[in-house]
Amino acid sequence: MSFSRVDGALCVEQLSLGALAAQYATPLYVYSRAALTANYLAFDQAFSFIDHQVCFAVKSNSNIGVLGVLARLGAGFDIVSGGELERVLAAGGEPAKIVFSGLGKTEQEIERALKLGIACFNVESAAELVRIDQVAQRLGLRAPVSLRVNPDVDAQTHPYISTGLKENKFGIPNDTVYEIYATAASLKGIEVVGIDCHIGSQLTTTTPFHDALDKIIEMINTLKTQGITLKHIDIGGGLGVTYRDETPPTPAEYAAALRPALQALGLKVYMEPGRAISANAGVLLTTVDMLKPTTYRNFALVDAAMNDLIRPSLYSAWMDIQPVAKPRHDDVKVWDLVGPVCESTDFIGKERELALEAGDVLAVMGAGAYGFVMASNYNTRARAAEVMVDGDQAYVVRQREIVNELWALESLVP
Numbered sequence: 001m002s003f004s005r006v007d008g009a010l011c012v013e014q015l016s017l018g019a020l021a022a023q024y025a026t027p028l029y030v031y032s033r034a035a036l037t038a039n040y041l042a043f044d045q046a047f048s049f050i051d052h053q054v055c056f057a058v059k060s061n062s063n064i065g066v067l068g069v070l071a072r073l074g075a076g077f078d079i080v081s082g083g084e085l086e087r088v089l090a091a092g093g094e095p096a097k098i099v100f101s102g103l104g105k106t107e108q109e110i111e112r113a114l115k116l117g118i119a120c121f122n123v124e125s126a127a128e129l130v131r132i133d134q135v136a137q138r139l140g141l142r143a144p145v146s147l148r149v150n151p152d153v154d155a156q157t158h159p160y161i162s163t164g165l166k167e168n169k170f171g172i173p174n175d176t177v178y179e180i181y182a183t184a185a186s187l188k189g190i191e192v193v194g195i196d197c198h199i200g201s202q203l204t205t206t207t208p209f210h211d212a213l214d215k216i217i218e219m220i221n222t223l224k225t226q227g228i229t230l231k232h233i234d235i236g237g238g239l240g241v242t243y244r245d246e247t248p249p250t251p252a253e254y255a256a257a258l259r260p261a262l263q264a265l266g267l268k269v270y271m272e273p274g275r276a277i278s279a280n281a282g283v284l285l286t287t288v289d290m291l292k293p294t295t296y297r298n299f300a301l302v303d304a305a306m307n308d309l310i311r312p313s314l315y316s317a318w319m320d321i322q323p324v325a326k327p328r329h330d331d332v333k334v335w336d337l338v339g340p341v342c343e344s345t346d347f348i349g350k351e352r353e354l355a356l357e358a359g360d361v362l363a364v365m366g367a368g369a370y371g372f373v374m375a376s377n378y379n380t381r382a383r384a385a386e387v388m389v390d391g392d393q394a395y396v397v398r399q400r401e402i403v404n405e406l407w408a409l410e411s412l413v414p
């Protein structure tokens, strides 16, 4: 366990989170190298029964310190923009292990990725296929592609993070898959290499993964009869984590559930886990700034806000909040933990039983995924610093922003 309590003090690896808050100030994101490593290796080992590549979903945490740790373990990366591509390169990631997902790849992004020799473009529409073909032909190259298919499977997750239903914008609907594969196979600039699917995020059972895989295998078999043979299958990401009382499958259970079908298929397997690698490898530290008990509700104003961590506001996500040190008194009350941003949805947790005092430091657990990456400068708030802990060492992997620099790109009208 990379986050554990020692004599009442919440620690990350060998350092106390209270000490890190004192040294680097709050709000502060803190990541554990050991947790990232263990989570990545859990996937890599679980799929060791087959030729595979784990491609970490960069969108879940794109700090180059995080990406660098994973790159050195042999990770590939799932990217969704030219920006993420450059981050992966800056972190030492190998282009040949990159899969490029996402709906709106621009010509520039396609050109850069093609020249670098990435593993695969996961194509989301007929129009995108044509665009990739044109860029590849202009460069005298062939683009390796998979079609990201939309299998119309209910991921049984929050509707905002479900992606595999036919009403979602993602993927190629199953009624046009064969036609678009046939087009792909006929294009000079395209080399059809695989099939891809990602049905949603924070999935807590294996059933939807299984249902999607069954549908994809059916497609692969039909494609064979059309003379289209594939080299790989990309099973996407989406494996959930425990924020409260969810009991998601472990990577080993997930792999075991898919193993018979994948082995029968015999193709190389790509996967794109994000949250299951990064979420519980990070926390957000925040300090209680002041207490505002009222007749109606008790508000604790903390220094982290929705601009630092938007998951509670955006998805009503429940995230565990723990004091980093033993409470200084035992007057437990029910608190709403709210930030200073001028929105009623600005909270990081509601109705939490805590014995609080101004100055207490709290840790929002499971904040390593979709935390800092979704942070903004709303209310002209500088974004938090990020620190990576490795054993008894802490490294600043992103400095705290400086307020004066937030309008550096702006100018007055003459």
Ligand SMILES: Cc1ncc(COP(=O)(O)O)c(C=O)c1O
Residues within 6 Å of the ligand: 057, 060, 078, 101, 102, 163, 198, 200, 201, 202, 236, 237, 238, 239, 272, 273, 274, 275, 276
């Ligand atoms: C195409 C694609 N791959 C992978 C992921 C990573 O998902 P997760 O963080 O749930 O593993 C996402 C986000 O849901 C995605 O859109």
Ligand SMILES: N[C@@H](CCCC[NH3+])C(=O)O
Residues within 6 Å of the ligand: 161, 201, 202, 311, 315, 369, 370
């Ligand atoms: N941002 C979402 C996950 C979205 C996944 C995007 N493909 C979350 O915080 O839960």
